Amino acid sequence: xxxxxxxxxxxxxxxxxxxxxxxxxxxxxxxxxxxxxxxxxxxxxxxxxxxxxxxxxxxxxxxxxxxxxxxxxxxxxxxxxxxxxxxxxxxxxxxxxxxxxxxxxxxxxxxxxxxxxxxxxxxxxxxxxxxxxxxxxxxxxxxxxxxxxxxxxxxxxxxxxxxxxxxxxxxxxxxxxxxxxxxxxxxxxxxxxxxxxxxxxxxxxxxxxxxxxxxxxxxx
Amino acid sequence: xxxxxxxxxxxxxxxxxxxxxxxxxxxxxxxxxxxxxxxxxxxxxxxxxxxxxxxxxxxxxxxxxxxxxxxxxxxxxxxxxxxxxxxxxxxxxxxxxxxxxxxxxxxxxxxxxxxxxxxxxxxxxxxxxxxxxxxxxxxxxxxxxxxxxxxxxxxxxxxxxxxxxxxxxxxxxxxxxxxxxxxxxxxxxxxxxxxxxxxxxxxxxxxxxxxxxxxxxxxx
DNA sequence: TAGATTGTTAATCGATTAACAATC
DNA sequence: TAGATTGTTAATCGATTAACAATC
Numbered sequence: 190x191x192x193x194x195x196x197x198x199x200x201x202x203x204x205x206x207x208x209x210x211x212x213x214x215x216x217x218x219x220x221x222x223x224x225x226x227x228x229x230x231x232x233x234x235x236x237x238x239x240x241x242x243x244x245x246x247x248x249x250x251x252x253x254x255x256x257x258x259x260x261x262x263x264x265x266x267x268x269x270x271x272x273x274x275x276x277x278x279x280x281x282x283x284x285x286x287x288x289x290x291x292x293x294x295x296x297x298x299x300x301x302x303x304x305x306x307x308x309x310x311x312x313x314x315x316x317x318x319x320x321x322x323x324x325x326x327x328x329x330x331x332x333x334x335x336x337x338x339x340x341x342x343x344x345x346x347x348x349x350x351x352x353x354x355x356x357x358x359x360x361x362x363x364x365x366x367x368x369x370x371x372x373x374x375x376x377x378x379x380x381x382x383x384x385x386x387x388x389x390x391x392x393x394x395x396x397x398x399x400x401x402x403x404x405x406x407x408x409x
Numbered sequence: 410x411x412x413x414x415x416x417x418x419x420x421x422x423x424x425x426x427x428x429x430x431x432x433x434x435x436x437x438x439x440x441x442x443x444x445x446x447x448x449x450x451x452x453x454x455x456x457x458x459x460x461x462x463x464x465x466x467x468x469x470x471x472x473x474x475x476x477x478x479x480x481x482x483x484x485x486x487x488x489x490x491x492x493x494x495x496x497x498x499x500x501x502x503x504x505x506x507x508x509x510x511x512x513x514x515x516x517x518x519x520x521x522x523x524x525x526x527x528x529x530x531x532x533x534x535x536x537x538x539x540x541x542x543x544x545x546x547x548x549x550x551x552x553x554x555x556x557x558x559x560x561x562x563x564x565x566x567x568x569x570x571x572x573x574x575x576x577x578x579x580x581x582x583x584x585x586x587x588x589x590x591x592x593x594x595x596x597x598x599x600x601x602x603x604x605x606x607x608x609x610x611x612x613x614x615x616x617x618x619x620x621x622x623x624x625x626x627x628x629x
Numbered sequence: 630t631a632g633a634t635t636g637t638t639a640a641t642c643g644a645t646t647a648a649c650a651a652t653c
Numbered sequence: 654t655a656g657a658t659t660g661t662t663a664a665t666c667g668a669t670t671a672a673c674a675a676t677c
């Protein structure tokens with residue numbers, strides 16, 4: 190069906206954004222939109238939107254624009270949001286708990302099936318209807334249950350150790366909040382990294398930069 | 410001092426990564442590294458590393474390579490990590506609490522000075538040594554205290570509302586975890602977005618894609 | 630039909646990689 | 654000095670924007 194041309198990550202990373210804006214339009218009862226109007230709404234160019242969408246197919250209609258609910262469904266399908274990938278989460282610290290409680294796995298193609306920690310104080314406690322399991326039983330768990338993806342909310346050292354166990358158990362997809370870069374060690378894994386500290390440093394850079402350039406202006 | 414050429418965001422987003430790898434090298438007692446060796450370690454190209462660093466100055470030495478502690482200090486300075494930007498956090502839900510407890514503000518150029526919520530059950534409680542303040546007193550707080558940046562850990566609607574108050578109070582820098590895009594509404598703000606749901610959808614896409622292409626291979 | 634807007638090709642712009650002279 | 658490795662320019666590659674024929 191889909192043409193076998195490789196989609197660039199630049200395009201892929203814009204898909205969730207299209208998804209969000211189209212959902213909002215749909216919820217507001219808007220059934221039709223042109224690339225120009227959508228571009229304005231999203232702060233993008235109409236050309237880019239048409240190019241992006243045409244990577245996956247001709248979803249629009251000349252002279253009319255795009256059917257919002259139809260396009261929304263198409264993008265949901267492209268993203269694979271109707272999947273039910275079984276995910277387990279490692280590390281029930283502050284970050285892990287936030288991910289468990291805050292992220293809507295169901296509507297994003299995932300199902301959170303188990304959570305693990307190595308802290309005896311946490312093992313056995315319940316979070317969001319799940320009992321925290323002992324990470325020492327991880328390999329065994331992976332043998333007995335399907336695991337499509339693992340979510341790493343661990344400090345770097347444990348992440349490497351646990352990542353090795355998961356890889357050894359056949360897990361190849363990771364949502365990685367740790368500073369251990371799995372893709373560097375294993376070349377057949379799919380990883381999506383979230384580095385909060387990096388993000389904050391980027392903000393720090395931008396703030397520092399803008400401060401300096403405004404100072405330069407004043408100094409002149 | 411620094412040449413006034415504009416640094417591209419592609420380069421800026423790699424800086425925290427250089428920071429991380431150099432810190433690790435430094436901690437491991439490695440005092441010297443060539444662009445080639447660092448490239449191998451980071452999964453990048455030596456050419457890119459030299460290009461990136463040369464945006465900011467000639468930190469290396471021909472025939473020798475780079476002095477690790479010196480380069481680390483240079484990058485810290487470029488990022489502005491010695492700053493003490495005063496940040497306040499809005500929304501002490503799961504995500505907000507994780508950010509408060511998990512992120513190391515000090516070492517990333519920030520100081521978390523106050524946290525706010527609108528939930529009466531949370532207002533007045535203490536988190537990490539800070540008392541949760543009532544968001545209704547936000548504008549007043551901003552008048553009485555310096556606020557360099559705001560961290561939005563709110564649902565979309567409250568984020569827009571609260572963002573407006575913050576903007577009205579003169580705040581121009583945002584670390585935004587919400588789905589409300591401030592940069593679209595105000596053109597003089599600095600925002601760094603973290604969209605966990607988008608990140609998870611990207612992973613879903615990649616997993617779905619790899620599944621389909623491996624199926625295609627099998628089908629042939 | 631006339632107007633609007635897509636799908637798609639061509640042109641531009643930016644980022645990455647390659648190459649090599651400069652130099653430690 | 655000879656070898657190594659940078660800083661920097663040139664070449665390539667990819668992504669974005671512009672343009673326009675196709676068509677609803």
